Amino acid sequence: MIEYLEGEHKQQCRKLWEEAFPEDSREFCDYYFREKIKDNRILALTDDGQVQAMLHRNPYVVRAREYDWQVDYLVGVATCREKRHRGYMRRLLLKMMGDMRQEKMPFCFLMPAAEAIYRPFGFVFVYRQQGFVMDREKEAGVLQVKGLIPEVDSDEYRDRQLLAAEWMERWLGRHYQLYAKRDQAYLRRLADEMASEDGTLDLFYDGEKIAALAGWWGRIKREQRLLYGDEPYVTMADGPGKPAIMARIISPEVFVNVIRLRKDAGRGHGCILPLRLQDPLIPENDGLWLWHLERERSWLERAAWSEGAIQEQEGFLPRLSLTIEEMTAWLFGYEIPDAVRPYEGVIEPLQGIFLDEVV
Template sequence: MIRYLEKSEFGACRPLWQEAFPEDSREFADYYFDKKLCQSAVLVKEDDTGRIVTMAHMNPYRVNVGKKMWKLDYIVGVATAADSRHRGHMRDVLMRMLGDMHQDRKPFCYLMPASPDIYRPFGFRYIFDQPRYRLGPEAKERLRRRELRLDGNLCSPLAGWINHWLSSRFQVYALRDRDYMEMLQSELDSEAGSVYGWYDGTGALQAFQSFWGREKREQRFLYAGRDEWLEPDSGQYPPRPAIMARITDVRSFMEAIVLDEGCPCPAMDVMVNIHDTLIPGNSGLWRWKIDGNGSSLTKRGLTLSEVHAGECAEEPDYPGTLVSTEVLDITIEQLASWLFGYSLLEELADGQQNVVPFWCAYVQALDGVYLDEVV
């Protein structure tokens, strides 16, 4: 049976967590099950005896996406008991999860895969490569370091500082607030973490850094107000693909996509044919209206031949709207890679320029993703 656990049952999945993630310390697992998991949803599949054989945890975050702010699920803890693998249990759970998210009109979900090949068949694609930096010698010479706590009086000011740092560089990121910062401090405490602020001579915060790890000390995060104070740590920690996403409701997701400022028209009214083999509600021929504030999709009950014949012509909502019968034919995976700004549309089309309608150049992909949460 596949079902969502009641909060009082969350502890029942800890044995599977410990089996699947033996590298996690007891202190980290205590933090996760005692604090982090409380606001989450847990979907499980049980065998005939009621034993949990597969699970997926959905941890909610408020995520800024362009001009939108959505409560989205960060998927963690996906695991199947060792004696029950290769029987389709994980597929059953993930399919139920994706279907429920579509029903709830959640735009997308995301995860940090231990093995990307597990999730590619379910439509997940990479959208974020984790950069690795260290503080450069100039910053260490000119700034003074002070150890901080994230759950005290500085909680809100530090959250504001990070939000400003993120919003000035990226369009997709998890919003920091008091709850976020206090939870992050608990997470760091579970792994003997330390947080440091780097201040200039006026007392202004210029860089923000953390380290954690009981067995092996690692940098958890580093944000600096001036990019020249950072230097790539590519020798020890090369950039790596980190976060995969899956569009679960394409109508909701497209609300965040806007027209490029270089478009000669105030709006576009075009057609897109989307293929999604796992979520039928995303598939089909859609009328895509897009302007500088957002987008909307409306399902069309037409065939491609009728569109090419001009039988779909309708009066546009705004004078000067760019209207085209050139149809973008695209999979849900390609759509995510393109609109999250991870890959160029021409690359996804294997360099066949003729298959990409001209109007696609006027669609503004999301500019910058930064999702560095662990759980």
């Protein structure tokens, strides 16, 4: 039976989690099954009361240009060892996408353990994890450090976490057009998550000014979890970064609200682009759309005419045909499909994506 687990029944997933992800420490699992399951949704395939396969829909508020979207980050995607290769995960993923489509969720995203698992379901890479480096001389000689992980909860730490969240939100807003929004609740959870892996989470000050925010974690292998800041304190590492996050557009008519005509497109007030979208897994997406594009917004409507009749309409752009994978990679600003080359100077995809969530 496929069902969403509720309340204490969510704890039934821990056995499978520990089997599938043995690299996670007991302390991290304690954190996850204490904190993250409070507001997530766990879709599970159960048999005789035992969880045989699962996926966790962890909710985030994602800022996309001027819109705030409720978007799920997929984690804990796993099947019992002895039940694999029976199509259980396919059934869960199709059920999940159908539910998300009914909810009009614009997209969902994940960090793949193996990208081959998710490509058959329309997921593509949309974000490269770019490295950042702190100037060690400035860190040692100039910057003052204030921690964000309290030994004992206090008003001082709560105020500092709020200050850090507001600083992170401003920093992300200056550099990126799509990111998970930061607030005090986000910072509190992040501090708990870092602490579960014996981590540190610190603000670095240059006088009264926040210069950077950094976190390190790992009980066995120490690694940098995050680093935010600008020059001269923080610089971007060389290289393009490694592909890290995959995503899938679920409701294209919602997602395109953040896409628009380029300022220099020379199309007057707007234009209409017939779009043939191929999405064999979500029938509501598949088919012919009319894409209305203006300088501050765009929207989709189902085409009421045949393709032949559309081509006869004056003022329409030539028809564009895309798969859902091509549309996702393009509109996230990750790569430009060959079919889109004629429209590069007309349509402006998102510029700047930042998704560094772990769970």
